Amino acid sequence: MARADMLGPIVAALAVLAATSMGARAEEANDYPTSARAEYVFGCMKANGETRQSIEQCSCSIDVVASIIPYDRYVTAETVLSMSQVRGNLGGQFRSSEQASNALNDLRRAQAEAEVRCF
Numbered sequence: 001m002a003r004a005d006m007l008g009p010i011v012a013a014l015a016v017l018a019a020t021s022m023g024a025r026a027e028e029a030n031d032y033p034t035s036a037r038a039e040y041v042f043g044c045m046k047a048n049g050e051t052r053q054s055i056e057q058c059s060c061s062i063d064v065v066a067s068i069i070p071y072d073r074y075v076t077a078e079t080v081l082s083m084s085q086v087r088g089n090l091g092g093q094f095r096s097s098e099q100a101s102n103a104l105n106d107l108r109r110a111q112a113e114a115e116v117r118c119f
Contacts, residue, residue, distance in 0.1 A: 031071045037062050048119075060118035061111070068110040076100075077107035 037059075044058035065074065080103055083094040094100050 030066070032062070032066045032074065033071075036071070036074070037066070040065070057118045061114035064114035064117050065107070065110040068113060069106050073103060073106055076103040080104050081107075 040062040041055070041058045044061055045054045048054045048058065069077075080094050080097075080100040084091055084100070086094070
C-alpha cells in the first residue's frame with residue numbers, strides 16, 4: 001500500500017511536466033506575431049492570385065515556414081531581402097554578407113518546402 005500512496009504524486013508530477021513541455025513547444029511553434037503572418041499571406045496572395053484557394057495555400061505556407069525557421073531568423077531574412085534592394089554601399093553589404101546570405105538561404109529553403117506541401 002505504501003507504493004500505491006507514492007504513485008499518485010509521481011503520476012501527478014509527470015502530468016504537470018508533460019503539460020508544461022507541450023505548452024512550451026506550442027509557444028515555440030507559434031512565435032510569429034499575427035501581423036507578420038498576415039503580411040506574409042497578403043504578399044503571397046498578391047503573387048498567387050487573390051482567391052479563396054490562395055488564402056488556404058498561403059496560410060498553409062506561412063505555417064510551414066514558421067515550423068521550419070524561428071521568427072528572429074525570418075526577420076533577418078526579410079530585412080536582407082529588403083535592404084539588398086537598396087543601391088550603393090549599404091545595399092551591397094547586404095548582398096555580399098555571408099551571414100545575410102545564410103539567412104536568406106534558410107528562408108528560401110523553408111519557402112520551397114512550403115511550396116511542396118501547400119501548392
